[in-house]
Amino acid sequence: MTELLSAEAPFGTPPPRETLLDVRNMKTHFKVLDGIVPAVDGVSFSIGRGQTLAIVGESGSGKSVTALTIMRLLDIPPAIIGADSEVWFDGKEILHMPIDQMRKIRGKDVAMIFQEPLTSLNPVLSIGEQIAEQVRLHLKVGNREARDRSIESLRTVGIPSPEKRIQQYPHEMSGGMRQRVMIAMALSCEPKLLIADEPTTALDVTIQAQILELLKVIQQKTGSALLLITHDLGVVAEMVDHVVVMYAGQIVEQGSVNDVMIEPRAPYTMGLLESIPTAEKRGARLSVIKGVVPSPFHLPPACRFEPRCPYAWDLCREVAPELSRVGGSGSDRLARCHLHGPEGESRRAAALENHVGAMRAGRGLKENPA
Amino acid sequence: MSDTETTQAAIDAERIRRAEEAGEDYEIGLVSLSQWQLAWRKFRGHRLALIGLAMIGALVLIAVVGPIFLPYDFATIPIPDKIVYQGRPPSLDHLFGETGGLQRDVLRLVVNGARTSLFIGFSSMFIGVIIGTIVGAVAGYVGGFLDNVLMRIVDVMLSLPLLFVILVASRFFGNGSVLLIVIIFGLFGWMGVSRLVRSQFLSIRESEFVEAARAVGVRDRRIIFRHILPNAISPIVVVASLIVAGNIIGEAFVSFLGFGVNPTTPTWGNILSNALTFIPLGNWWWPMFPGVAIIVTVLAVNFIGDGLRDALDPRSRA
């Protein structure tokens, strides 16, 4: 592991039992030729048992790296994990535990589904073997039972005649089928947490809906928790309870899915929602967030979204906003924006109104229905 | 998006930003360079290739100039101050030592051998490349039945254990002349080039610029030499470097077994062949230096080949 970690970080206390996954101040940086890229920069969130949470963000926002860091799948180096970062899973700190112990958790208690079902399956092993080897390893069962369980999990994900399918190789299946195999593989050991990293991005649009529906049904049936990583806010509403919005390695907003979708607080979230295509927008120009995600070598000095933010003012260039509680006390809404600080009070109402207006226009409603 | 892609994208963005800051118009800067200038730029960045080039340059210089200072004549037998049958190990007078028997200076032999060995390596490569290019070009451009026949001949030639055949050919036709060895190696070393040229022709023949040339009535010969061949040169150059290395080792092999160049002419293989009979005397310096010369040459050619491969591959970035 890294030099940073060898200094045996003093761990905090474990989270309460109801919390399955607790990510605390996760920092994942990459050492590259020209310096250090802070891909994930102080991210904290938690998921309760059986709960569902989505991390949303553009390419390069650090959402996939967050998932890979939890799974400890990044090569160290070039990755550097913060010494004070902690990930608690099922009452144990997993980010700094010996890799041998982590291997016993991977694939058994936490399973991951990747974006590319074609390249993520081994082309020279039959799918039956790819599922069964995991079952044999974690559940300590013999060949026969491992095979039966593999067939069972293939059946669960809706693959017809699984007894025959287990002898097939990945190239003999369609993209949607392969992703079902990936899901079956992830489910085979009945994990407590399922991490799905853009599970539908590489698939046809018609298959995307089927796979998402399958994930949802399975999550409800097995009661496992789900961490869904996506760039598509559109799919989030139907899939999860909670949302974390990431931008340039940081969380900019988080809360329950209803709150975030209906009353976004961070201008970035507002922009994302405004850019979702709807039937009413057909033919009209899609609203987009202007500019691109900043280069990780040259992040804006204060607020990282400031150069692209339609509501930014002097303060946003000088002081970095904190992720702070918005809404009433007792609410779990967090947002990272000066609009919700004392200095933004005068601008807050206008910004929110502007967003509501844009969303209404998107739904084909008049500017002022009254 | 994977993490490596993220970091790669970030690095690219940063490169462009820095170039812009420095006032360089990086895009226009690239366009104004020709294909060969670009390749040279990339080749220059390849440290091993530059070392290889320097090594080959030095070897060619030694081969050309060396024999003037250290002339060798088979009939001139050195008369050493002290007769030692097994020869003498390296000393200040004889840096590479002296051979057994006639007690010749090994350095002198190696320097004169460089001339023959390099000459054979390079000139047989040229013959092979010319034959291979012609066969490949005809097969790829004409296609059809002729292509089929030529490619079957290539298949047959590639299935023969070539060094066996070369051995037999040098013994049966050879009279120990350097030229004959060059021709034999040339005649048995064109198959790889012809396959390569043919595949290049097949793909380039269908490209738009050749179609356009044909549409305006350009003659076949001109299309082949002016339009297609220049595009096929880069892979040929890379294969040619490998052929040089192979032929230098091959010549040494044939001469070592006694079927190559006349034993009175020093080549690296001949020196080794003579050394073999003296093994029980333990005069290691005799076979060692010609062997090291072969290794250094082949190493240099391989380095250059690696550099060329990287420099001429349009997909690789500087």
Place this chain on the structure above:
Amino acid sequence: MIKYIIRRSIQAIPVLFGITIVVYGILLAAPGGPTAKFNQNPRITQQMKEDFKRAWGLDQPVPVQYCRWMGFCSKEVDDKLLGVLPAPAAFIGPKGMPNFLPTGLSGASNGVLHGDFGFSIATGELVNTAITRAALPTLILASIALFVWLFVAILMGVYAAIHRYSLFDQAATIFAYVGYAMPTFWLGIMLIFLFSGPGLNLLPAGGMTETRVSPPFGSDDYWVYFGTHTLAAILDVGRHLILPVVTLVVVNIAGDSRFVRASMLEALGQDYVRTAKAKGLPGRSVTFKHALRNAMLPVVTNIGLEIPFLFTGAIVTETIFSWPGIGRLTIVAINSFDYPVLMGVLLISSMLVVFANLLADVAYAVVDPRITF
């Protein structure tokens, strides 16, 4: 699968046929011809040379000679068509079937097609006998070399890939560059100097057995000795094998360990390796079951194409180490212009090349399920 092998074998027939023509052509074009070796002998008259040629059928037109050597036609029928081609009647074997069919069907037993390579003109021995006698030592040398070569190259390549840029990797890179540039025969000589020279007399400099103790390898006496002193005989051959095997494999190991390393690195960077890690598999299983199996796909083909070089390498290795195999047989035959033996050796080794290519394709198809027949 069987169909694929049959189809590929049928495709190989024209190539093998072409090889026989080239082999025949090379030897035919040689100046002097088979009587060249008598030129130095003043007691042999022109008439004796003519008789010699007639006795061996060398006075016949080239196509007739070729067809007889191949076994297409019977040499008992001495008629010719247009004076150049064999008469049609010659193509019919004793049983009334075409002469080139297997002996059981046609009754013919002459020519290469029936496994008859003729007589050595140097020793008068059957070519088949000479080749069979030399084949065993070469097979012993080549198979052990093949095993060592594959084992070391794969192990080195995989280890270097897993520990990329480590000290071992860098040392392996230097070894690969130098080893690949090294002429086999030079390495052999230097090894003899090092290990069997006057200084460090550890290993035998040549031969297959210790001549003071054991009868010559392959003789009847040897097998008697082998039966009574089995362990000593095996150890003896083993001691003599060390230097030739090292000489033979270094170049191949140098090239292939790099190839395996590159292939392994590519496999280790693939998504399915990440999946395997995500499943919680131990490192060993990730490396050997998931990455190595994929990395071996290009390696299998490459090795199939390189196996013939073992035989080329054997010529020189056997010469240096006085190993009584096919290589030595070839050198002796070249020196004495022994055409029939050379043709036999060339033909058999070309067939081995074609067979190795076929084997590589089949092996590739077996290890990669994506290839359909």
